[in-house]
Amino acid sequence: MKVTIKEVAQQANVSPSTVSRVLKDSHMISQATKDKVNEIINQLGYHPNEIARSLANQSSQTLGLVMPASVEDNFVNPFFTQFLLGVTQYLEVHDYSLLLSSAKNEEDELNQISRAINSKRVDGIILLTVREKDNNINYLLENNYPFVVVGTPAEKEKMLWVDNDNKKAMREVTENLILSGHKRIAFLGGSQKLQVTKSRLIGYKETLKKYGLEVDRNLILEVQFSEEEGYRATNDLLKKVKDIDAIITTDDLIAYGSMRAVKDNGYLIPQDISVTGFNNTILAQYLSPSLTSVEINAIELGCQAAKILLNHINDNKLKNNFHIVDTKLMMRDSTK
Amino acid sequence: MKVTIKEVAQQANVSPSTVSRVLKDSHMISQATKDKVNEIINQLGYHPNEIARSLANQSSQTLGLVMPASVEDNFVNPFFTQFLLGVTQYLEVHDYSLLLSSAKNEEDELNQISRAINSKRVDGIILLTVREKDNNINYLLENNYPFVVVGTPAEKEKMLWVDNDNKKAMREVTENLILSGHKRIAFLGGSQKLQVTKSRLIGYKETLKKYGLEVDRNLILEVQFSEEEGYRATNDLLKKVKDIDAIITTDDLIAYGSMRAVKDNGYLIPQDISVTGFNNTILAQYLSPSLTSVEINAIELGCQAAKILLNHINDNKLKNNFHIVDTKLMMRDSTK
DNA sequence: TAAAAGGATGCAATCGATTGCATTGTTGGA
DNA sequence: TCCAACAATGCAATCGATTGCATCCTTTTA
Structure with a gap:
């Protein structure tokens, strides 16, 4: 046999x-x-026998990916599945495989990573999260081990990374609102410590300035990624500030909460106030009114992450490399 | 080093x-x-070095999973991510890993499977789909290769499988509707060639009979898994049959389309007609009215699939084994 | 025609573990 | 005191590939 x-x-x-x-x-x-x-x-x-080959070649032809403990918060979002699809599709063409493990919590991620590395079962690692002070990244850098980060890392000139074009995405959203006549545009984002929020905020501010609109600190809020928080924050905001005509959010769930609050305060969407989301989840299509949102090309992101990492592995010179994937604005009925 | x-x-x-x-x-x-x-x-x-170990032990300590070509249709659904989480969590405890690949289309799945097997990189395979005449299953059976199927296969006494309790889930849904006074309950399911639809239909019929209600063939429809199809089918149904007071669907998206049609025909949900979904996706929570749906424990399903397969691999006697995972009815505002 | 050159193939070491069997050393029983 | 029994360890083959170097044979060149 x-x-x-x-x-x-x-x-x-x-x-x-x-x-x-x-x-x-x-x-x-x-x-x-x-x-x-x-x-x-x-x-x-x-x-x-690929196992024997790996041993002789000192290369497993495999990349490792650790499901972050936070995927659980993110079941709403097809991001992870799409990303995996992108990665595996690219790898298959290049005769690589993907080894998957999952972390029980944040600390466990490092565990999983070092296990994968030490056991020599993978030639490189794909990191799906970036934290402020990222132990995983530090560990991989110290050990001079090939890896690619999804998201923009703090020391981005030192490593490989891919990200979507958050700044440009927000420029588009903001510009679109301004061009259709909005003047008082609020911004509901996640924690401003996160790079992703920073970039989006920059896109928003830049565009306001470009069109000579004031950047009002009262209109910029930090919220958790949940429907409830979106509701609460919007509710507070609308009670305080009376002339708001648009609300940009950085997540569809936040946007949904926001929409509820807008309605509860007696405003119409989009006639009185426009609302936008982010991630273009299934919700965006089916809410009423349907939600204008930004689609992230997670498949392409996965594909590019795999590509950059593989290039690095096969040609050790490219110590620093990155790729920025375009987003797509999906206009729907929640904006004028 | x-x-x-x-x-x-x-x-x-x-x-x-x-x-x-x-x-x-x-x-x-x-x-x-x-x-x-x-x-x-x-x-x-x-x-x-686990590679060297694998070679010496003639065992890779790894299971393989091929992302079905159809995941793309299913980005709505966190099922896949949750399932993966369950699998990887179980495997980690037992010092196994998961090798992931993806199929470009239905035929490519067999390719991916045989590649994984022939290269000796995996000790067993997890199959995420069951088709009517399933080439993948036949191939694996012929080659006497360890695998577990998610879903109920045709020849279920010949292999390992896990499934959720579709019959019981539908019994619960139907019983619940009957007990709250519904008498003319329609059933919108997927293709009746699929085992999953068959089981659910049985649960529905059994319960009607149990409570002395007539099983009316006109109230049982086959539809594609889409919002549009749900709308169309429901619309047709409501035009033809006038006394319907509840609609059971086998997917939240279908349910959503169905809800739209109910409203468009001038009925109130749930006062005139109750609607139920399946899979308890994010939509169910946030639609209005919120949708009564059945939650599938995908994490547990993944965990059990891994468990059964691992047991088989480590103790070749268990040629046939299965596990049925309970579902959970989530009552919301779309039912009385 | 002899030597050099070069093409095609085989030998044997290597990758980093595991494991059956041989060997060594110790202990206890007769 | 001698030998059997057993505990502890080492030797060397093995898993299934890859690859540097040696070898052999043919062809070309002087």
Whole structure:
């Protein structure tokens, strides 16, 4: 049942080395021998044992990915599934595999990462989260181990990373609102310690300035990523500030909460106040009114992450590299 | 930088065999030697090379999972992410890993599966889909290769599988509706060729009979899994049959389309007609009215799939085994 | 025609573990 | 005191590939 390179060699009357070279299509082997060996290979149904190969080549042809403990918060979002799809699709073409593990909590991530590395089962790691002071990144840098980060890291000139174009995305959203006549535009974002929030905020502010609108600190709020928080924050805001005509949020769930608050305060969407979301989840399509949102190309993000990391692994020179993936504004009925 | 078993052996003045036995905590080794070797191991920061281990042990300590081509249709649904989480969490405890690949289309799945098997990179396969005449299953059975199926397969006494309790779930839904006074309950399900639809339909019919209600063929419809189809089917149904007071669907998206049609036909939910969904996606919570739905415990399903497969691999006797995971009815405002 | 050159292939070491069997040293029973 | 029994460890083969170097044979060149 189990066919090894030795058996192929015997049947073909050559040495295992020759079979190995045929498999690589080495130029050292004559065409006649190649044909003969290939025939036996097909005949016996031989497939190389990748484990043995990995050992001999000192390379597992595998990347590692640790599901962050926070995926649980994010079941709303197809991001993770799409990202995985992008990664695996790219890897398959390049004869790489993906080894997946999951972390029980934040500290456990480092555990999982070092296990993967130490056991030599992966040639590189894809990191799905960036934290402010990121232990995982530090560990990987210290050990000089190949990895790519999804998101913009603090020391972005030191490593590989991919991100979507948050600044540009927010420029588009803001500009769109301004061009359709909005003047008092609020911004509901996540924690401003996060790079992702910072970038989006910059896009928002830049665009206001570009069109000569005031950046009002009272209109910029930090909220948790939940419907309830979106509701609460918007409610407070509308009680305090009376002339708001648009609310930009950085997540569809926040946007949904926000929409509820807008309605509860007696305003119409979008006639009185426009609302925008982010991530273009299924909610955006089916809420009423449907929600204008920003679509993230998670598949492409996964694909690019895999690509950058693989390039680095196969050509150790590229110590620093990055790729920025475009987003797409999905206009719907929650904006004028 | 790279520490092997040989170096540990040298430093500890023993042979590699002894180190290997210390790692297994073999009873053949004296406590003194164990202590000495373990100290050196910690000192040098030695970690076994799992690739080499796999080769020697003829076991990769890894399961394979192919993302079905159809995940793309299912980005709405956190099922996949949750399932993966369940699998990886279980595997980690048992020192197994998960190798992930994705299929471009239905035929490509078999490709991916045979690649994984032939390359000896996995000890078993988790199949996420069941089709009517399933090539993947046939291939794996023919090759006598360990695998577990998610869903109820046709020849369920021949293999390992896990599923959620579809029959019971539908019994609950139906009973609940009947007990709150509904008498003319329609059933919008997916293709009746699918086992999952069959089971759910049985639960529905059984419960009607149990309470002495007529099973009316006109009230049972097959639809595609989409909002549009849900709308269309419901619309047609309501035009034809006038006394319907509840609609059971087998997916939240279908339910949503159905709800829209109910409203468009001038009925109130739930006062005139109750509607139920399935899968308890994010939509169910946030639609208005919020949607009564059935929650599937995908994490548990993943966990059980991994468990059953691992048990089989480590104890080849259990050729047939299964596990049925309970569902949970989430009552919301779309039902009386 | 002999020597050099070069093409095609095989030998054997290697990757980093595991494990059956041989060996050594110690203990206890007769 | 001698030998059997057993505990502890080492030797060397093995898992299934890859690859540097040696070898052999053919062809080219002087």
